[in-house]
Amino acid sequence: MQFILSFIYKLYDKGSIKRDTFLHKLHEKFFSSSFLVYIFFQVKISPDLSHKSNFRNLKHKFDLTTIILKITLKKFIKIDTSILEIGTGAFGILSIYFSKYTKKRIDSIDISTNNINSALINIKFNNAKINLFKSNIFENVISKYDVIFWNVPYYYPKKDYLYPLIDEVHNYLKEEGLLIIGYNSNPLKANEVINYTKNNNKIEYYKTVKFSWNHHLISLIRKK
Numbered sequence: 001m002q003f004i005l006s007f008i009y010k011l012y013d014k015g016s017i018k019r020d021t022f023l024h025k026l027h028e029k030f031f032s033s034s035f036l037v038y039i040f041f042q043v044k045i046s047p048d049l050s051h052k053s054n055f056r057n058l059k060h061k062f063d064l065t066t067i068i069l070k071i072t073l074k075k076f077i078k079i080d081t082s083i084l085e086i087g088t089g090a091f092g093i094l095s096i097y098f099s100k101y102t103k104k105r106i107d108s109i110d111i112s113t114n115n116i117n118s119a120l121i122n123i124k125f126n127n128a129k130i131n132l133f134k135s136n137i138f139e140n141v142i143s144k145y146d147v148i149f150w151n152v153p154y155y156y157p158k159k160d161y162l163y164p165l166i167d168e169v170h171n172y173l174k175e176e177g178l179l180i181i182g183y184n185s186n187p188l189k190a191n192e193v194i195n196y197t198k199n200n201n202k203i204e205y206y207k208t209v210k211f212s213w214n215h216h217l218i219s220l221i222r223k224k
């Protein structure tokens with residue numbers, strides 16, 4: 001099963017270019033559907049935003065990582081969990097979803113002004129209570145959280161997202177707080193996350209969550 005999946009992914013995943021086969025078009029239709037966003041996340045997409053996307057050069061509103069992050073995060077988010085979502089995207093899907101699971105107001109950030117403006121519209125449209133602001137990772141973050149999560153950008157240089165995240169995350173986690181990142185295992189390997197985490201002695205790699213039906217991964221990192 002894993003072998004077949006790897007083969008399909010190798011054929012299919014060509015980064016953000018050359019996505020013009022029937023399979024790619026079908027994939028794009030699926031992940032850009034506002035109806036499916038509602039089915040998977042019970043989040044409505046404002047009609048003003050239906051043309052927008054969360055992903056560079058793609059029309060996707062969500063992806064497999066968004067789904068597996070939802071499944072994994074549900075095990076760690078309780079009614080009194082304080083949460084920061086990094087990179088909430090143009091729709092704030094995961095923040096809106098988890099705002100129904102915790103009584104604490106979720107903080108959400110994104111580096112993109114366009115995404116912030118658009119997510120604000122969608123947060124209002126869903127009547128969710130989220131504190132959304134612009135920040136390059138932790139640049140404008142001042143609180144500490146039980147859970148910080150990020151569906152990280154897939155094809156960015158690691159020095160622009162992974163390394164600063166791991167270097168600084170302990171300053172923004174409460175004791176035994178968790179950093180939970182989701183990613184496509186083609187551009188980023190779990191071992192790269194494990195090895196880089198060893199550079200920060202205030203945190204420890206806890207575990208990798210895998211799913212038999214896809215190649216995306218979740219890494220959990222805990223504050224010591």
Ligand SMILES: C[S@@+](CC[C@H](N)C(=O)[O-])C[C@H]1O[C@@H](n2cnc3c(N)ncnc32)[C@H](O)[C@@H]1O
Pocket residue numbers: 054055061062063065066086087088089090093094109110111112115135136137151152153154160161
């Ligand atoms: C893969 S998308 C995830 C979108 C959405 N959260 C989801 O799960 O579908 C990654 C997001 O990270 C944001 N991002 C990229 N670099 C960032 C940075 N340095 N600081 C904060 N957000 C960043 C992007 O603008 C984008 O919205």
